[in-house]
Amino acid sequence: MAIRARGTRIQWRTLVPAVLAALLAVLVQPSGVPTAAAAAPAESRPTYDYADAIRESVWVDTGIDGDGDGRNDRVAADIVRPREPAQQGRRIPVIMDASPYYSCCGRGNESQKKTYDADGRPVQFPLFYDNYFVPRGYAAVLVDLAGTNRSDGCVDVGGRSDVQSAKAVVDWLNGRARAYGSRTGGTSVSARWSTGAVGMIGKSYDGTVANGVAATGVRGLKTVVPIGAISSWYDYYFAKGAPLYDSGPDWLSDYVESPEARARCKAVQQQLVDGAPRSGDWTPLWSERDHVPDAGRVRASVFAVHGMQDLNVRTRHVGRWWDALADAGVERKIWLSQTGHVDPFDFRRAEWVKTLHRWFDHYLLGHDNGIDREPMADIERAPGRWSTDRVWPADGTRATTLRPRTGAQPGVGRLGLLPARPGAAETFTDDPKLSETDWAAAAGTPSPAKAAFLTPVLRKDLRLSGSGSVTVTATPSTAGAHLSAVLVDLGPATIRDYGDAGEGITTLPERTCWGSSTGGDSACFKETEPRTAAVGHTVFSRGWADLGNYASEHTGRPLTPGKKYTITLDLHASDHVVPAGHRLALLVAGTDAGLIEPPASTPRLTLDLPRTSARLPLVGGAGAFVRATAGSPPRAAAPTDLPRTAVGDPRAARVPSGTGR
Known part of the structure; x- marks a missing residue:
C-alpha cells in the first residue's frame, strides 16, 4: 500500500x-x-x-x-x-x-x-x-x-x-x-x-x-x-x-x-x-x-x-x-x-x-x-x-520460526525449521568484557561466552525485513542474569564503518552550498563520503533483556538458581539481505559489553533448546528459507503474516545527539 x-x-x-x-x-x-x-x-x-x-x-x-x-x-x-x-x-x-x-x-x-x-x-x-x-x-x-x-x-x-x-x-x-x-x-x-x-x-x-x-x-x-x-x-x-x-x-x-x-x-x-x-x-x-x-x-x-x-x-x-x-x-x-x-x-x-x-x-x-x-x-x-x-516491511514478509539445534561441536549448533531433540541444551558463561562484535568474530568457533546457531551456507539470498524476536528458556546459576541475542550475516562484505567515530562517514574539507548565505549564516557545509570497512561478518539486529523480567516486561524479580525461566527478547528493526554463499547466525550470550551495564554476578546459563526459538521477518517466509538452504520444510512450517510493519565499537559514549552529528 x-x-x-x-x-x-x-x-x-x-x-x-x-x-x-x-x-x-x-x-x-x-x-x-x-x-x-x-x-x-x-x-x-x-x-x-x-x-x-x-x-x-x-x-x-x-x-x-x-x-x-x-x-x-x-x-x-x-x-x-x-x-x-x-x-x-x-x-x-x-x-x-x-x-x-x-x-x-x-x-x-x-x-x-x-x-x-x-x-x-x-x-x-x-x-x-x-x-x-x-x-x-x-x-x-x-x-x-x-x-x-x-x-x-x-x-x-x-x-x-x-x-x-x-x-x-x-x-x-x-x-x-x-x-x-x-x-x-x-x-x-x-x-x-x-x-x-x-x-x-x-x-x-x-x-x-x-x-x-x-x-x-x-x-x-x-x-x-x-x-x-x-x-x-x-x-x-x-x-x-x-x-x-x-x-x-x-x-x-x-x-x-x-x-x-x-x-x-x-x-x-x-x-x-x-x-x-x-x-x-x-x-x-x-x-x-x-x-x-x-x-x-x-x-x-x-x-x-x-x-x-x-x-x-x-x-x-x-x-x-x-x-x-x-x-x-x-x-x-x-x-x-x-x-x-x-x-x-x-x-x-x-x-x-x-x-x-x-x-x-x-x-x-x-x-x-x-x-x-x-x-x-x-x-x-x-x-x-x-x-x-512500495511498502515496508517488504511485500511478502512473513514471521517465520527458526529453531536452534545442537551441532557437531559444543556451542556451535544449527539453525533451521526443525526443532531440537528433547533434552538438547547448550551452556555459556556471561563474560561482561565481551561484546556482540567479539561473539560474531568467533561465531563458528566453540566459546565459553556464547552459544551460536548457524544455517547451512545459503544457496539463494535471504532477506529479513522488519522486527523479530527470540524466545529463550534458560536456567541461571545465580539470582540475576542478563541476556543478549544478535543476528549475524557470516560472510565477507564492505559496509559503512559504524564503529568508527564518524559512524559511517568521513568529513571532507570541501564545502557545498544549499541555499542562500549571509555574512553571519553560511549555506555552505563540509562534504562527506562513506567511511567503509571490509568485514568477515555483520551484526545486523540485536536485542537484550534481564532474565529477571521473565514474568513482566515492567518489573524484575530475583531468580532462583537452577530453575528454568522463559523470556522473549525483542530484536531491533532492520532490513538486511544475507547473500547466497553466506550463513545466517543467531548468537545468544550474556552482557553485551559497552551497551548493557555489567551485572552483579557472572552467571552460567543453560539453554533449553526445544523451548528456544527465533521468530524472524523473512521475505517469502518459510518457503524462502527452504529455497535458500535447499532443505525440506516440516509439515508444521506454515508461515504466518507479520504485523503490517515492524523491524564498530559499541563502547563509544552515547548521548542522544549531544555534540557533533
Missing part, C-alpha cells in the same frame, strides 16, 4: 467547469495550506531575498510553571522568515526544530550553535533549513526547549515540559497561545504571518520532541520528520529491565540545561532520579515518556529516517513507532541507512535535500507533486547504494 492510495485525491478540474476552477484556484485557507483546487506549482522556487529576511525572537507562554517560580514558563522561538510575503499580506508555513542543544552542544556535523547580534536578534541558525527554505517561502523557527539557552523552565527529558515547549509554539502559530517580545514582560506578539501549517524536523532529541508533539494530536502540525529519534524514553535507557547506560535522564538534563536553569531546577532533577530507578522497573515517569501508545492521536504525516547500525538511538525506537503509526493509518515514509547516528544530510545529501523539499512542499504548501504516491521505503544495501520498496 502506498503512502496514500492512488485516486483518493479529488481532481477538481475534472468535476467543475473551467470558470469555477479558476475561481477556486485563488481560494486559500486562512490558517492552513492551499485547497486541492489551488493548482499549486510542482515545486517552490527561491524567489525571496534571504539577506533581507525578517529575523526576530518571541517568547511563547507554555501554560505550565515547571520551575515553580509562580509564573508560566516562556520558551524562546527564534524566527527567520521572508519579508516579501508579509509586505504583500500573504501567509507562509513553518519548518520548526525544537531542541535542547542550541547553546550547550550545537547541531549538525559541524556542531553549529545559534548566534545573536548585539540587540539579541538571531544571526546564525544551525543547519541548512533556513538557508534553503526561507527563500522558497517558508519560515524557519528554532525553539529552545524549556530550561535551555534563552528559555524559562526546566528540562524534564521527554516529559510534559519538553513536549509542551514545542506544542505551545505550534499553538501560537495557529492563534491558540500567547507570545511576547521578551522573556519577562513585553507586549503580546501574534503570528498573523503564519498559515498555521507546521512541519517539525530534528535529529535525535529534537526528533523525539517532534514525535511527542505529534502524539498529542495538536492541530496545525501537518508533518514530522524524526531522524534517529526516540519513541519511548524507557527503551533508550533500558531493554526489558537490562540497564543500557550507567546514568539516567537526570544526567542528560544536567548536560543540556542552561546554568541558570541548573540552579533553579534541583527539584525537577530529583524527580528524574526518583522516577527512573536503575532497577529497570517501569514507573509512571516512563509512561509519560512513551509516545507509542498515543500513535492513534497523530494527525501529521511522518517521514522517519534511521541508521540501522545506530547503537545510540537503536532501531527498536523506529520499529515500534512505525508499527503503531501503521496500525493508526498514518501517512508515512522511511529511509533506513547503514550508518550509525548520522543525519541524512551527511550520508545522502543531494537526494535528501530534494526529497525533503518535495515532502514539505506537499504537506505544507499543498503541492500535488506525487511524493505521497511514491515507494514508501528507501534502504541502503551497501555504502551509497540504495533500493526502494
Whole structure:
C-alpha cells in the first residue's frame, strides 16, 4: 500500500467547469495550506531575498510553571522568515526544530550553535533549513526547549515540559497561545504571518520532541520528520529491565540545561532520579515518556529516517513507532541507512535535500507533486547504494520460526525449521568484557561466552525485513542474569564503518552550498563520503533483556538458581539481505559489553533448546528459507503474516545527539 492510495485525491478540474476552477484556484485557507483546487506549482522556487529576511525572537507562554517560580514558563522561538510575503499580506508555513542543544552542544556535523547580534536578534541558525527554505517561502523557527539557552523552565527529558515547549509554539502559530517580545514582560506578539501549517524536523532529541508533539494530536502540525529519534524514553535507557547506560535522564538534563536553569531546577532533577530507578522497573515517569501508545492521536504525516547500525538511538525506537503509526493509518515514509547516528544530510545529501523539499512542499504548501504516491521505503544495501520498496516491511514478509539445534561441536549448533531433540541444551558463561562484535568474530568457533546457531551456507539470498524476536528458556546459576541475542550475516562484505567515530562517514574539507548565505549564516557545509570497512561478518539486529523480567516486561524479580525461566527478547528493526554463499547466525550470550551495564554476578546459563526459538521477518517466509538452504520444510512450517510493519565499537559514549552529528 502506498503512502496514500492512488485516486483518493479529488481532481477538481475534472468535476467543475473551467470558470469555477479558476475561481477556486485563488481560494486559500486562512490558517492552513492551499485547497486541492489551488493548482499549486510542482515545486517552490527561491524567489525571496534571504539577506533581507525578517529575523526576530518571541517568547511563547507554555501554560505550565515547571520551575515553580509562580509564573508560566516562556520558551524562546527564534524566527527567520521572508519579508516579501508579509509586505504583500500573504501567509507562509513553518519548518520548526525544537531542541535542547542550541547553546550547550550545537547541531549538525559541524556542531553549529545559534548566534545573536548585539540587540539579541538571531544571526546564525544551525543547519541548512533556513538557508534553503526561507527563500522558497517558508519560515524557519528554532525553539529552545524549556530550561535551555534563552528559555524559562526546566528540562524534564521527554516529559510534559519538553513536549509542551514545542506544542505551545505550534499553538501560537495557529492563534491558540500567547507570545511576547521578551522573556519577562513585553507586549503580546501574534503570528498573523503564519498559515498555521507546521512541519517539525530534528535529529535525535529534537526528533523525539517532534514525535511527542505529534502524539498529542495538536492541530496545525501537518508533518514530522524524526531522524534517529526516540519513541519511548524507557527503551533508550533500558531493554526489558537490562540497564543500557550507567546514568539516567537526570544526567542528560544536567548536560543540556542552561546554568541558570541548573540552579533553579534541583527539584525537577530529583524527580528524574526518583522516577527512573536503575532497577529497570517501569514507573509512571516512563509512561509519560512513551509516545507509542498515543500513535492513534497523530494527525501529521511522518517521514522517519534511521541508521540501522545506530547503537545510540537503536532501531527498536523506529520499529515500534512505525508499527503503531501503521496500525493508526498514518501517512508515512522511511529511509533506513547503514550508518550509525548520522543525519541524512551527511550520508545522502543531494537526494535528501530534494526529497525533503518535495515532502514539505506537499504537506505544507499543498503541492500535488506525487511524493505521497511514491515507494514508501528507501534502504541502503551497501555504502551509497540504495533500493526502494512500495511498502515496508517488504511485500511478502512473513514471521517465520527458526529453531536452534545442537551441532557437531559444543556451542556451535544449527539453525533451521526443525526443532531440537528433547533434552538438547547448550551452556555459556556471561563474560561482561565481551561484546556482540567479539561473539560474531568467533561465531563458528566453540566459546565459553556464547552459544551460536548457524544455517547451512545459503544457496539463494535471504532477506529479513522488519522486527523479530527470540524466545529463550534458560536456567541461571545465580539470582540475576542478563541476556543478549544478535543476528549475524557470516560472510565477507564492505559496509559503512559504524564503529568508527564518524559512524559511517568521513568529513571532507570541501564545502557545498544549499541555499542562500549571509555574512553571519553560511549555506555552505563540509562534504562527506562513506567511511567503509571490509568485514568477515555483520551484526545486523540485536536485542537484550534481564532474565529477571521473565514474568513482566515492567518489573524484575530475583531468580532462583537452577530453575528454568522463559523470556522473549525483542530484536531491533532492520532490513538486511544475507547473500547466497553466506550463513545466517543467531548468537545468544550474556552482557553485551559497552551497551548493557555489567551485572552483579557472572552467571552460567543453560539453554533449553526445544523451548528456544527465533521468530524472524523473512521475505517469502518459510518457503524462502527452504529455497535458500535447499532443505525440506516440516509439515508444521506454515508461515504466518507479520504485523503490517515492524523491524564498530559499541563502547563509544552515547548521548542522544549531544555534540557533533
